[in-house]
Amino acid sequence: MGPLDKLGLIPEWYGMEIAVLAGFFFGLALERAGFADPRKLVNIFYLRDFAVLRVMFTAIVTCAVGLGVLWAAGLYRMELIYILPTKLTAQIIGGFIIGVGFVVGGYCPTTSVVAAVTGRLDAVVFLLGMCLGVVGFFVPFRLWSGLYEGVQGQILVPEVLGLSWGVTLLLIVVMAACMFMVAAWVEKKINKEDVFAQASG
């Protein structure tokens, strides 16, 4: 029955150790998938390579279905996991800023750590910039603290749609499969156009 640390089945600090171990293997998987290379990462913005979308969405869907199955099997309590509260305005603005940072710098926060570990200097600079950004956000926090007022609680997809969790999971899996097919089609089309452009250029 889980979550193990919430139910006192393992000590809380043990949960942190597992998190460190899981983080290590997550980083290793990202590096092996080529996500320490900013050219591969930013290719998604030029519609040339949707590997980032595929990997991240597959991870999300697998995790969601896995948790759902554990819940259905009575091995997990969904209501005991922590879900970040929704702060729509702050999250939309933050998402836009992180997107701009991603396309300009070539990394997202996690992949910058992975790339820095492989010894890439640009990733180290990106990491330093990220730390400066954190300080730049935190020090004058009062200026934008209004964005965090009126927290909307945990807004969850099944509750908004009025569907059961199982049906929502099914829809998400179908949506992911459709997205992957569209991404494959776009990739093929864009890369073909690139080949023609290079040949004629």
Place this chain on the structure above:
Amino acid sequence: MFRLRKTILVGLILLLAGSVAVALANPEQRALRSYNARLEALKAELKVVKNSKVDAMQMLDESDRETVKSVEEFLQTYETPQTYRYETMRDLAILVLSTEPVVNYLSMAVRTALPAPKEELAPPKAAVQPPPPPVAPPASAPIPSFKIGEDEGC
């Protein structure tokens, strides 16, 4: 035409099968039923404690007494939720998991500390009555194993 690799196809089938299994198992309703049953059990245990002649509440410290009082108040106005809402269920889970050890302790204390009938207690023609042996509370005090914090997250 799209070509699917065998591993991708197997993964997709597994994900679809998993989500169909979750839809069929309907864990939300099961969680609702489970918490309702546990609340009913708590209600029954609290009734036993209330009806007992032993003032078991004295065995608790102030914070545990407050917990039990707040649960009693909650149970008086509690209506079974019709649908599974994360926030409601989380509050319910925290309430049940943090209260169960205290109420179980109280109930056990009441059951083990019930005084014997007066006729049996009084020894015949004794000039000085020895004090009745103190009623020992159950060996283990309630230590809720459930821990939850509001400051977590990534």
